[in-house]
Amino acid sequence: MRPFHQNNLRALRTIAKNLKPASFNPPSRHISTKLLRSQPLIRSSIPSIKPHIILPSSVRHNSTSTLTSQTPESETDAERKQQNEDRRKNEEAYMITFTCKPCGSRSTHRMSKQGYHRGTVLIQCPSCKNRHVMSDHLGIFFDEKTTLEDLLKKKGEVLTHGKTDGNMEFWDDGTVKRSEAEAGPSSEGQK
Structure with a gap:
């Protein structure tokens, strides 16, 4: 696993120092609050550079779409699943x-x-829900690009390769057997 470096924490602290909390400037004493409230709110397509009044979120929201015009999530989810x-x-x-x-x-x-x-692959065990790293080429879990073969070599173990043809498995050591994926219950890693 990648160790946590103090440099990362130092960068975060620097960013946090430079951020100023948002503040609300109340109206000036010279401007009457009655005058501000009595003026109609005008929506402009040109955003003002320095807004003098913070408007409620319902007024600031300038969306033209309504909730009824959106497609139901179940339809889009079904389409995405099919794709x-x-x-x-x-x-x-x-x-x-x-x-x-x-x-x-x-x-x-x-x-x-x-x-x-080319990416990072995790597989979740269907029984205990633990996630196992199969490869990490994006550097999320390890400092160097890693595959399952690399991980097993470090432990002194070997990955057995094979090919399938229909419901038969042909292994590199010369054995042939019926495919477990076709024979019994299986769990598919990508859902």
Whole structure:
């Protein structure tokens, strides 16, 4: 894991010192508050550079859309879900079956090749809900680009590679067996 550096804290403190809290300047004593309240509020399309009065949020809000014109979230969620399913059908992916060390549960997950080789991939165990790092090319969890092979090499373990053809698995060590993903219940990593 990446250690926390004091330089990061120093930068945050510097930013916090330079920020000034928002303050409200009450109207000047020379301007009557009755005069300010009696004037009609005029909405202008040109924003003023220095507003003299802080208006309530209901007046400051200049949105032209109404709540009724928005599409229901369930429709957009269903459309997004369908788009994601279509995209996943066409993208190259890895199937990984592993045993979670904390709980001993074995599960099968799908992860995209692009995410594995260029991004950061976490897989959540369906039993204990622990998240396991499969790769980190974005430097979120480790200081250097890391894949599952690198993590296992550090521990002295080996990752077994194989290929699937239909419901058959062909492993690099020469064994052939029926695919666990097709045979039993599985958990898919990307939902």
